Amino acid sequence: MGNSSKMEAGTFRHEHWSSRLGFILAATGSAVGLGNIWKFPYVTGENGGGAFVLVYLACIALVGLPIMMAEVLIGRRGQRSPIHSMRLVAGQEGAWSGWQIVGWFGVVAGFIILSFYSVIAGWSLAYIFEAASGAFVAADAKTIGAIFGGLLDSPGRLLFWHTVFISMTVFVVAGGVRAGLERAVSILMPTFFLLMLALVGYAAIATDTFGQGVAFLFSPDFSKLSGETVLVAMGQAFFSLSLGMGVMLAYGSYLPQSVSIGRSVFAICVADTSVALIAGLAIFPLVFTYGLEPGAGPGLVFQTLPLALGHLGGGVFFGTLFFVLLVVAGWTSSISILEPTVQWVEERFGIRRVTTAVLAGVAAWLLGLLTVFSFNLWSEFKIWDKTLFELLDYLTSNIMLPLGGLLFALFAGWIMAKSSTRQELGADCRGKDSRSFILWRFLVRYVSPVGIGLVMLHSLGLITLTG
């Protein structure tokens, strides 16, 4: 992408993606990541399967999709970082400039997310070498479990890989290899998709629990649903789609006027959701074959897929490839998490991207120590019954991102004039609102805010919904 935006002597020069595909690739790169492969299966497992998945899909369609459109359109209108775009667009609409606070909120959420994201991506880095060394070949569930446990028990190893991953992220955000990475992603992502499909194929052919896995994912047992699980499903939708903290706003600011926001966002949501479901289809049959616990927690993927990979012909090759691709998927997400902050500092202070990226990376690295130690030295230390990692994840995914999303929805639905959003979405059909525009506006004004509001109030114990 055109990777810099600068304030120069009062004139604003801002580059754009070279094409619609450039935007879709970058935004899909942001959305598809550990959230799909690592987090979706384990939170689904922890929350009982089918009913959770159904709520998750509803959240994607009714809340995630309209809010992603809102973020992208605010960004394209503002042409700046989330903080500046919010202030500018608020000004244009004659609204309070304090709306920029949503952008600030996103910067804070981004730091917290990056801090633990990098530690988990570090697990994937470590697993590249485990896979390459042949450690998974013909291994049984106990051996694989011990490999995973050994990694978590070692603060030194976790720290090392966390450091490597943050450095990779900073390196790209600083401006180094973004163009190259994007070109690479356009090849690697489809490869990843095919490899995941192959793993689903393996699960379907080589296990006799494929049906059980499918049933777990898709046949809903509503007795497993509580206010809390609905909140987690909604939080997962925000996390997986990279919503609520300004990433899509930042990426939207690089989007050329001619590109259709609705169609691009639809493609991104479909891609992200398919990858999550495919990951679930690959993993749950294995969980049942090997008698593992669906609710085993964050280690689920790292304890199941190596089993399958270890029994596959060419397992060393495919296993190594899988974790390399997982790291790349995480990498394109982590750079997007830093983007809003770096973009803002560059606009505001004219400081070079390199400096900001390094400083921000150091800050996230330090915060990441909490996550590193929460898996070993401090694993007994709990607040509200959660380890520090669980707390940071809960706070961001389930509280901060939905709140940020709520504010973006209110801003696009109620603060911005109808004519402004209609213009951005190109939804004028011969002098009349197009049908999709009417639907979008209904979702973003009523359905998303009311939905988020009810779920949050309920989970804070302020109201009780039946069920």
Ligand code: PHE
């Ligand atoms: N969507 C990314 C994933 O699924 C994570 C992410 C969250 C990225 C928030 C940016 C912002 O892995």
